[in-house]
Amino acid sequence: xxxxxxxxxxxxxxxxxxxxxxxxxxxxxxxxxxxxxxxxxxxxxxxxxxxxxxxxxxxxxxxxxxxxxxxxxxxxxxxxxxxxxxxxxxxxxxxxxxxxxxxxxxxxxxxxxxxxxxxxxxxxxxxxxxxxxxxxxxxxxxxxxxxxxxxxxxxxxxxxxxxxxxxxxxxxxxxxxxxxxxxxxxxxxxxxxxxxxxxxxxxxxxxxxxxxxxxxxxxxxxxxxxxxxxxxxxxxxxxxxxxxxxxxxxxxxxxxxxxxxxxxxxxxxxxxxxxxxxxxxxxxxxxxxxxxxxxxxxx
Numbered sequence: 001x002x003x004x005x006x007x008x009x010x011x012x013x014x015x016x017x018x019x020x021x022x023x024x025x026x027x028x029x030x031x032x033x034x035x036x037x038x039x040x041x042x043x044x045x046x047x048x049x050x051x052x053x054x055x056x057x058x059x060x061x062x063x064x065x066x067x068x069x070x071x072x073x074x075x076x077x078x079x080x081x082x083x084x085x086x087x088x089x090x091x092x093x094x095x096x097x098x099x100x101x102x103x104x105x106x107x108x109x110x111x112x113x114x115x116x117x118x119x120x121x122x123x124x125x126x127x128x129x130x131x132x133x134x135x136x137x138x139x140x141x142x143x144x145x146x147x148x149x150x151x152x153x154x155x156x157x158x159x160x161x162x163x164x165x166x167x168x169x170x171x172x173x174x175x176x177x178x179x180x181x182x183x184x185x186x187x188x189x190x191x192x193x194x195x196x197x198x199x200x201x202x203x204x205x206x207x208x209x210x211x212x213x214x215x216x217x218x219x220x221x222x223x224x225x226x227x228x229x230x231x232x233x234x235x236x237x238x239x240x241x242x243x244x245x246x247x248x249x250x251x252x253x254x255x256x257x258x259x260x261x262x263x264x265x266x267x268x269x270x271x272x273x274x275x276x277x278x279x280x281x282x283x284x285x286x287x288x289x290x291x292x293x294x295x296x297x298x299x
Contacts, residue, residue, distance in 0.1 A: 148220025
């Protein structure tokens with residue numbers, strides 16, 4: 001079978017990783033080798049698939065359905081492997097080949113077309129938050145995961161460069177970087193976090209109703225992980241006359257339901273929204289940037 005990468009993956013790598021062409025060129029051969037190593041039967045490539053990985057629907061030698069995922073090194077697949085192994089299927093998709101060393105991930109088959117985004121908004125937030133809570137565990141001893149301070153430090157450099165290039169960004173970038181400094185000055189207890197959690201990262205499953213997928217794990221405070229969920233369906237928030245009030249209520253409701261400090265959550269929501277907005281502008285997604293920065297201005 002030809003393992004042609006979906007156009008969504010090609011476009012995303014073109015935006016964020018100009019050097020990704022080399023990985024894409026080698027991807028079909030890498031996929032063939034991963035399939036052969038695990039003695040899998042290929043059904044099809046998942047389309048549209050992810051923005052940072054090739055997802056292939058397969059069956060194991062015993063006929064069990066599974067998913068084979070291949071991602072470039074910049075997507076940190078070994079970090080994902082380590083996190084999934086540590087969670088052991090509790091709240092997250094089950095890793096089926098913990099001992100593999102080829103960079104590919106064999107995962108239990110979920111329902112790729114069914115995420116909590118298919119639910120009404122209030123129910124979606126409730127289910128997503130409940131799933132996220134199960135992931136917040138102590139990191140394994142001797143972990144090598146990036147910390148929130150390290151990840152946001154890299155992002156802060158890029159944000160400041162963006163503000164230097166566009167004076168209109170300066171007020172929001174200054175506010176976001178100031179919030180980060182305050183938050184890192186006295187962080188609460190650190191946990192293993194999903195890192196890129198949102199509604200679309202929670203898929204329907206067989207053994208439990210919902211499981212998280214696609215972590216980019218990081219170690220830090222829980223409010224950082226929850227922040228991205230606050231702005232889910234941001235286009236609907238911006239279109240609503242009461243969008244700003246709804247966003248602030250989300251911060252309050254999610255902070256209370258997951259027992260995190262409301263002001264710390266608000267600070268991380270601000271930082272992550274501005275960071276995403278500046279990054280979207282940098283890669284040419286001006287409309288996405290406008291939505292994210294307007295959302296950030298409400299906070």
